[in-house]
Amino acid sequence: MQLKRVVVTGMGAITPLGNTLQEFWDGLVNGVSGADFITQFDASKFKTRFACEVKNFDPTSYLDKKEARKIDRFSQFALVVSDQAMADAGLHRDTINADRGGVVFASGIGGINTFQTEVSEYAKGDGTPRFNPFFIPKMILDIAAGQISMRHNLRGPNFAVVSACASSTNSLMEAYNLLRLGKADFILAGGSESVICEAGVGGFNAMKAMSERNDDPKTASRPYDKDRDGFVMGEAAGIVVLETLESALARGARIYCEIAGAGATADAHHITAPHPEGLGARNVMIAALEDAGMKAEDIDYINTHGTSTPLGDGAEVKAITDVFGEHAYNLNISSTKSMTGHCLGAAGVIEAIACIESVVNDVVPPTINHFTDDPDLDPKLNFTFNKAQKRTVNAALSNTFGFGGHNACVIVKKYVA
Template sequence: MLKELKRVVVTGMGAITPIGNSVDEFWKNSIAGKSGVDLITKFDTTNFKTKFAAEVKGFNASEYFEKNEARKYDLFTQYAVAASEEAIMNANINFEQVNKDKIGVIWGSGNGGIQTFQDQVEEFIKGGKIPRFNPYFIPKIIADIPSGIISIRHGFRGLNFSTISACASSNNAIIDAYNYIRLGKADIIITGGSEAPINESGLGGFNASKALSTNNENAKTASRPFDVTRDGFVMGEGAGALVLESLESAQKRGAFIYAEIVGGGMAADAYHLTGTHPEGEGAYLGMIDALEDADIDASKINYVNAHATSTHMGDESELKAMYRVFGERNDLNISGTKSMTGHLLGAAGAIEAILSIKAIQENTIPPTINTTEVEPEFVNKLNLTLGKAQYKEVNYAMSNTFGFGGHIATTIFKKFAA
């Protein structure tokens, strides 16, 4: 006999981003249209085509780890722990009153410990014939470690794994968490994603694939989604965390509910290793799948946080897909918030889910900054929320993420009503 699917709500959020190391700071700066992009400080970029990125500022690992413990974790894991700690505290969970066997962790990352991998290979080369690897080398680089560490820190014994689908990773993690809770496999799941790719390997690799902007003279405004002058994405770093919970569990413990998650859509472009389908076929299918899962018509959506990385083909194909789904709707707000945060790769879906939820909670749409000349085909056809935040009633918000390999993941959040 089939069980009735449970309703799933959001009861906690946490963020480490280029424009704020808490949800409140992140939201405040997003609404203000603040750019987190600047020249790279982590290493010498003299020999690199791109010399800027959206770095996290003021992060202090000692706030979360003892000195010797911090050395065990790559920065992407440190970001994950920091964001998840805020989300768990935000959710106000009394661990004496919940069943930790029914609390899980699902975490996403596209690159894992890329800094550790680079450092250790360099160390090995220096060592000549004698291998010189850190005993924590493997645990520091593998992408599943954040989910393991979060569960170990709190004794969460429920389901535990990671998702890897490039820049769709954390949206896939959120969708998996949503599905497992509504199936009754867990009461609470901490989910999200983290990345720390701003290093020589990350920058050099994406430069080689011609994915990054090289607009060094205008670094702060280089991420300009939908603009005809866009020339590639701006790399970002950080983490976003959500506490998803069954409505029954949340109500039982009197939790504050930020929003309800009602849809998760997945598809594939089935087109190219790194490029998007020119007509946005996968993006269209993912959005339609999410709408069908939520059992709502496209007209119900008030806000779309677009993937909008500021790449030429990627933005154009997403615009085509959104126009195909929504038609000519000036009452629908769309924004490309990577114009402020840069592209957090596997963590993008998590921080953009937070913005989508806050848009619902605050009835405020974060802007697309830096964009002045929209693709001619879509001028006055789609409301791209240019320049400044807009205030309006938001009952449903959609968040898109697409990854290398053609991975598509779309989530839908709803204003909570008991």
Template sequence: MQLKRVVVTGLGALTPIGNNIEEYWNGLVNGVSGAAPITYFDAAKFKTRFACELKNFDVKDYIDRKEARRMDRFTQYAMIASDEAIKDAELNLDQLNKYKVGVIWGAGIGGLETFQNEVINFAAGDGTPKFNPFFIPKMIADIAPGNISIKNGFMGPNYTTVSACASSANAMIDALNYIRLGHCDVIVTGGSEAAVTIAGMGGFNAMHALSKRNESPETASRPFDAERDGFVLGEGAGALILEEYEHAKARGAKIYAEVVGGGMSSDAHHMTAPHPEGLGVIAVMKNCLENAGINPEDVDHINTHGTSTPLGDVAELKAISEVFGDHAKNININSTKSMTGHLLGAAGAIEAIASLLAMKHGIVPPTINHSTVDDNINPDLNLTLNKAQEKDINVALSNTFGFGGHNACIAFKKYKQ
């Protein structure tokens, strides 16, 4: 069976360093940190008192107040980013076969704030079960793509992938395969997360996952640096329009790049820690290259998972050295989490967008906050430290991994007719 070509025709982003694609890209290339003290609740007694929250954001600027009240923040974010992507793709909703337009979305947690608040309210009462009728519809992780499809009338596949921080990368790979096999013409894909909450911060602190650099939040996310001490929690959404090539060509769509492959693997090692030798990461990148039909020496850029954790960063870079050998030194490697923080289930989407924009503009955003060399990291690797670098990118990979050992890698190639 001849697989169909798949291209990216629209992008949307809502991030801690920009509330749309243009702002997001400007923040990336200028090395802007999105980390700051938490404003959503009083974090004075928390071990970590900062996060990468959205800035200058008011949901009422995007969504009717009544509708917004019926959505958890993770769904609000999904609606806003997908609206931007649909507009960017210039999709004419009246001319689409909506039975062949799907929404495949990623969320690692879903409506955490809704769940948290409902339980807190119940616990504060007299035991009478008084719950908001929208409690369950707001909380469930699949409600974001449901709302996107309802708003736009998309009647193709509609579901959420849940694989912790790999969720939106898995969503993109599923979307790629549905279109490749001819089941869909267009899929809105990506992911969203809104875990900067009492429960989110408390839970990640309890497992010692977060940086505690409270005296200097803006420098706390420091992937590959010897003094890294954990990730910085972020929030937001990223959306991509994946489209069958001939369908896009027939309507004269602009094309950002071609999606040429995706790989998945499992560490089969530990609930939260990566395999120390990066065996699952080695496997996922090899799977992706094979699926894409590209050679290791073809790769110009890798946006790493790079969370700024002591174990994860070393394991991933070991894997890159193993897979790419001597060519690894020619690849511009970076971690945009140094700026955005870790958006959990939305990470794969916003980082894939970063890779696509790097390809479009010929500029690789920096890995900021690096000051101390880690002797456990191969010194020959170009980690794009502290300053953006110009680079002609023909092939880019985006790595995303999640608790439970979930690994996903997606490959993009510069569009050629």
């Protein structure tokens, strides 16, 4: 069977750097930090009192007020970026072939805000069960995929993907595979996350996973810096419209780039810690390169998982040097989490969008907040510290890894007719 080529024809993004695709990309190339003190709840008694929040987001500016009340914040994000991506791709619900359009959408946690609110309200009462009838439909993480399909009349493949912080990269991979097998003409793939609440921040604090640099939130996310002390929580949503090449050409669509390949592996090591030798990360990059029929030397830029944790950053760098050998020194490497924070289940798609923009614009966004070299990391590697760099980017690779040992990787490349 001849597999179909898959291209990107539309994108949408809401991130801590801005609520549109252009604002997001401008923030990345200008090295803007999205971190600040938490506004969504009183965090004064928490070990971490800052995060990378989405700013100036009023759901009623995009959605009917009654509709907005019925869906969790992560689903509100999802619907807005679906509108952005459909418009960007030149697709409209009244003119598409609804049976050939699908949605594969991810979240690492789903509607934790709704869960916290409903359970807290019950606990305050006398034990009488008084729950909102929308409690379950607001909370479950697959509901965003369902909401997107209903909003845009997409009756093709529709499901959710969850693999912790690798979730939305896995959603891209699943959509890519469905398309190249001919199961649909186009699929909206991506993810959304909004967990900046007492339960989310408190839970990650209890694991000692997050930075506690409350005296300097803007510089707290510092991947590959000697003094990194944990990740900064972020929230975001992103969607990429993936489409078969023949469908895109038939309707005269603008093509951003081509999906070259993808891979998925497991560490099989620990519930939260990465394999110390970066084994799963190494294997997933090899799998993606093999799927793409590419050599290590074909990659110009790697958007790393790079969460700013002491263990994770080092293990991924070791995996990169193992896979790319001498070519590792020709690569640009950067972690855009230094600017967006770690957006959990949405991290993969917004970082894939960063890779797509790099391929389109031949610019590599920086790893900001670098102050002190880590003696355990090879100083000859180009981590693109503090300032974006212009270079030809023919192909870019995006890594995401999740609790449970999940690893996912996607490769994008310039489209050649």
